[in-house]
Amino acid sequence: MTDPLNHIKFAGRTTSARPVAARQRTRLAGTLALPKVGAARLPAPACPEHHRRACPECYRRACPEHHRRAGAGSGSAPSSPFVSWVLGQAGLDAATYRAEPLERRLPACLRALRVHSEAQARTLIEEQPGLVPAAVSALLIGVTDFFRDAPVFEALRSEILPELASRRRPLRVWSASCSNGAELYSMAILLAEAGLIEGSHLLGSDCRTDAVEAAQAALYTTHELRNIAPSNRERYFDNLNGRWSPVQQLRRCVNWKVADLGRHFEAGPWDVILWRNMAIYLMPEVAASVWQCLVSVLAPSGVLVTGQAERPPARLPLTCVKRCVYRLSDNGAARLPAPG
Ligand SMILES: C[S@@+](CC[C@H](N)C(=O)[O-])C[C@H]1O[C@@H](n2cnc3c(N)ncnc32)[C@H](O)[C@@H]1O
Numbered sequence: 001m002t003d004p005l006n007h008i009k010f011a012g013r014t015t016s017a018r019p020v021a022a023r024q025r026t027r028l029a030g031t032l033a034l035p036k037v038g039a040a041r042l043p044a045p046a047c048p049e050h051h052r053r054a055c056p057e058c059y060r061r062a063c064p065e066h067h068r069r070a071g072a073g074s075g076s077a078p079s080s081p082f083v084s085w086v087l088g089q090a091g092l093d094a095a096t097y098r099a100e101p102l103e104r105r106l107p108a109c110l111r112a113l114r115v116h117s118e119a120q121a122r123t124l125i126e127e128q129p130g131l132v133p134a135a136v137s138a139l140l141i142g143v144t145d146f147f148r149d150a151p152v153f154e155a156l157r158s159e160i161l162p163e164l165a166s167r168r169r170p171l172r173v174w175s176a177s178c179s180n181g182a183e184l185y186s187m188a189i190l191l192a193e194a195g196l197i198e199g200s201h202l203l204g205s206d207c208r209t210d211a212v213e214a215a216q217a218a219l220y221t222t223h224e225l226r227n228i229a230p231s232n233r234e235r236y237f238d239n240l241n242g243r244w245s246p247v248q249q250l251r252r253c254v255n256w257k258v259a260d261l262g263r264h265f266e267a268g269p270w271d272v273i274l275w276r277n278m279a280i281y282l283m284p285e286v287a288a289s290v291w292q293c294l295v296s297v298l299a300p301s302g303v304l305v306t307g308q309a310e311r312p313p314a315r316l317p318l319t320c321v322k323r324c325v326y327r328l329s330d331n332g333a334a335r336l337p338a339p340g
Contacts, residue, residue: 080106082118083139086125090136092207096262096286102139109138137210141281144179146220147186147227148276149308155322156272157190160303164271167301170199171271176261176294177278178204181215181254182224187272188250189228189236197253203266205257212258218251219243261290268297276324277307288313298328 083102084094086109094102106118112134115121125131147153164171171191175184184204191197206212225233225244237244245251259266261278273294279287291312294304304318304326312318317332 079103080118082106082122083109085122086132086135087139089125089129089132090207090209091263092136092260093262096283097281098283101141101281105139105141109135112138133209137208140208142179142208142211143277144182145227146182146225148183149324150227152305152322152324153186153190155325156187156305157193160272160322160325161190161194161196164301164303165194165196168271168299169196170201171196172201172269172299173203173272174266174270174274175202175204176266176273176275178206178215178256179208179211181218181256182220183274183276184215184254185218185246185250187274188246188253189232191253192236192249193232197249200253202254203257204254205259205261205264205266207258207260209258212256215256218246220245262286265293265297269299269302270297271299271302272305273298273302274305276305276310279310280307291316295328295332298332300330300332301327303327 079099080103083106087094087097110116110118110121113121113124113131115124121135125135161171173184173187173191175181175187178184181204184202188197188200188202191200191202204212204215206215219240220237220243222242222244225237228236233244236247236250238247257266261275275290275294279290282290291304295312295316295318298304303321304312306312306324306326308324310324312326317329318326319329321327
């Protein structure tokens, strides 16, 4: 079967991911331990609120205060062997996800595969490995939207982007877990409106090949564009037989990549990282490690944008400047906690 981690798609081209990941690991090795997927390979997270060093209680999720601050919820790894197996077929580790959302999606996955049981699903996928992406897409929630959580985009438009652009340009923006690309194209429109799009580098990554293919195809329905004013829809989209496709000015600045955020981090520095509405599905200790790695690839004064129900761990050198918007504190990278 296709290993999505082996196939990085950059502006339509497909290259191998591994050398990039290896380079990044080397580059980051001096600053922090990269999160490794799977409990056995995860470093025990440090818990400065309670202990100076790695906290085995937290690691066992028996430290509610730490995990309340991590803001990633709680849970246990999925009990369904089929869920673990099928995610494994896509190079993903089920142990990184909270069980409850995955197991809630299991009936939808069986429906997508048109089978009645997990055993039938496994047999079918063993016969037709090409069905793995559809099964994974049914299990992992991919809900997204243009300008989702409008006040956050308004804050980016009116304050955050002008402030960043006054320090340096062109800007670099990464949508980590981009789904079908609506989030990254929303950023592209903001940059175009501010006259900042030329030369900017925008990257969207997601572990689902289906999602990244949709982002590359970039054909959206009128309903999907309902949050965009008609004047901007006409300016930034071409109508292709009833579907809307972003204009070349936006398309040439965006790149897409299939990548598991549990294994691959994009070399920074990034001025804006959007990591929204994925941490809530992860085990708390995994989310905490991802937050830390994202902070390590932020540019000075760069911002991390979260989902409404998500909050990075308090120990990280971030300052909340707007709801869901966290700026790297001065000298922040140097103040990152030591790896556990
Ligand atoms: C609920 S959607 C959020 C999309 C977008 N960030 C937003 O807020 O509108 C969560 C996304 O996270 C992606 N995802 C889940 N696990 C991932 C992983 N290990 N690496 C990268 N992306 C992942 C899913 O495929 C899905 O597209």
